[in-house]
Amino acid sequence: MRLAMILFDGFTALDVVGGYDVLANLPGMEVTFAAAAPGMIAADTGWLGLHASTSYGQLAATDILYVPGGPGVEAALADAALVSCVRTLAAQSAWTVSICNGAQILGAAGLLEGKRVSTNWFARAKVAAYGAQVVPERYARDGRLVTGAGVSSSIDTALFLAGLLAGQEVAQTIQLGIEYFPDPPFGNGTPDQQPPARRAIIAAAEAGAAWRLAARRIPF
Amino acid sequence: MRLAMILFDGFTALDVVGGYDVLANLPGMEVTFAAAAPGMIAADTGWLGLHASTSYGQLAATDILYVPGGPGVEAALADAALVSCVRTLAAQSAWTVSICNGAQILGAAGLLEGKRVSTNWFARAKVAAYGAQVVPERYARDGRLVTGAGVSSSIDTALFLAGLLAGQEVAQTIQLGIEYFPDPPFGNGTPDQQPPARRAIIAAAEAGAAWRLAARRIPF
Numbered sequence: 001m002r003l004a005m006i007l008f009d010g011f012t013a014l015d016v017v018g019g020y021d022v023l024a025n026l027p028g029m030e031v032t033f034a035a036a037a038p039g040m041i042a043a044d045t046g047w048l049g050l051h052a053s054t055s056y057g058q059l060a061a062t063d064i065l066y067v068p069g070g071p072g073v074e075a076a077l078a079d080a081a082l083v084s085c086v087r088t089l090a091a092q093s094a095w096t097v098s099i100c101n102g103a104q105i106l107g108a109a110g111l112l113e114g115k116r117v118s119t120n121w122f123a124r125a126k127v128a129a130y131g132a133q134v135v136p137e138r139y140a141r142d143g144r145l146v147t148g149a150g151v152s153s154s155i156d157t158a159l160f161l162a163g164l165l166a167g168q169e170v171a172q173t174i175q176l177g178i179e180y181f182p183d184p185p186f187g188n189g190t191p192d193q194q195p196p197a198r199r200a201i202i203a204a205a206e207a208g209a210a211w212r213l214a215a216r217r218i219p220f
Numbered sequence: 221m222r223l224a225m226i227l228f229d230g231f232t233a234l235d236v237v238g239g240y241d242v243l244a245n246l247p248g249m250e251v252t253f254a255a256a257a258p259g260m261i262a263a264d265t266g267w268l269g270l271h272a273s274t275s276y277g278q279l280a281a282t283d284i285l286y287v288p289g290g291p292g293v294e295a296a297l298a299d300a301a302l303v304s305c306v307r308t309l310a311a312q313s314a315w316t317v318s319i320c321n322g323a324q325i326l327g328a329a330g331l332l333e334g335k336r337v338s339t340n341w342f343a344r345a346k347v348a349a350y351g352a353q354v355v356p357e358r359y360a361r362d363g364r365l366v367t368g369a370g371v372s373s374s375i376d377t378a379l380f381l382a383g384l385l386a387g388q389e390v391a392q393t394i395q396l397g398i399e400y401f402p403d404p405p406f407g408n409g410t411p412d413q414q415p416p417a418r419r420a421i422i423a424a425a426e427a428g429a430a431w432r433l434a435a436r437r438i439p440f
Contacts, residue, residue, distance in 0.1 A: 179370025
């Protein structure tokens with residue numbers, strides 16, 4: 001089975017790697033990282049990149065199309081070639097996955113109309129504007145569309161998809177392999193339960209995405 | 221504040237990126253990825269690598285030394301230069317962190333004698349052999365040593381360290397930023413609570429680490 005993970009400047013690393021370290025451990029999975037052109041693609045934080053081995057224009061088809069999010073999504077939405085490739089690949093794939101505000105890219109590709117969709121909490125209005133029914137859940141499935149909430153939800157979302165693909169026992173074995181028995185030191189609780197001041201800081205950081213990306217120092 | 225993340229062939233990507241996406245978001249953090257030599261370093265799964273911008277021999281000092289785990293640890297233990305650099309950097313750093321069986325590298329560097337240490341469940345005996353008091357916890361602190369359990373514990377461990385460095389409110393704001401409100405689709409529970417058959421599959425995979433690494437196809 002083929003998994004194509006789409007990279008673009010300013011993606012969030014954990015959106016990708018949380019899903020990768022689950023799905024790449026499914027027996028027989030072949031993974032391709034694809035971007036506008038092959039080479040290193042910088043994550044939002046600036047010191048880390050992932051290597052795209054091919055351009056998404058070269059991807060004829062995939063079984064799982066996986067679109068991460070990150071502060072780079074706003075610029076990616078203006079990339080007509082990216083959006084077009086996502087539309088084409090999704091039409092032929094068995095599963096289409098987004099994490100975080102990567103759902104906006106699926107929306108721009110016309111894939112969310114009337115669909116039940118999760119996304120990160122600060123992108124809900126933007127995703128709803130594409131006609132999606134946004135749900136405040138860790139992940140959501142609508143047919144062959146599987147969408148996750150923010151960043152670290154990539155792990156839960158990929159475990160859910162692994163269960164669909166290979167059964168619960170395989171998914172739970174992978175969960176043991178990546179030792180995903182979370183225990184956040186300061187407790188859990190949904191984004192909606194966080195104090196307004198804390199939400200305001202993150203919302204401001206997201207609103208300043210262009211500034212954050214410009215301030216990176218990328219050593220590759 | 222400087223964070224040095226050590227890379228070696230066959231590290232586990234989520235060991236690194238889970239911690240990275242927490243700690244790199246601390247205000248003023250500067251991150252360096254260091255390996256035996258600069259360049260792409262392949263993760264265990266074979267399609268993903270991370271770029272080391274420097275060699276660890278070139279790292280004069282760091283504030284946080286971060287050593288991930290992975291099936292490549294067994295070979296890394298035989299790398300005298302790596303173990304020596306970890307010993308030297310740890311002596312000068314404010315914090316030394318390991319994730320997963322990366323604790324074995326700290327042990328080989330003589331850093332675990334008498335220390336309270338967490339590691340992944342299948343590496344406990346090996347870590348105890350270095351004189352550590354191994355505890356089956358998500359993360360453990362002993363002085364300026366912070367050690368995590370397997371792979372995805374990198375997130376919890378880094379949030380704990382972020383709380384020590386910058387306070388609980390900052391750590392919880394980063395937690396909201398990476399939307400770490402975990403909800404594993406098939407439930408939680410410690411590795412010790414998993415069925416023996418499931419543990420046996422993972423233990424066999426770990427025992428066959430050399431074979432797994434040799435079977436990789438690395439497209440960079």
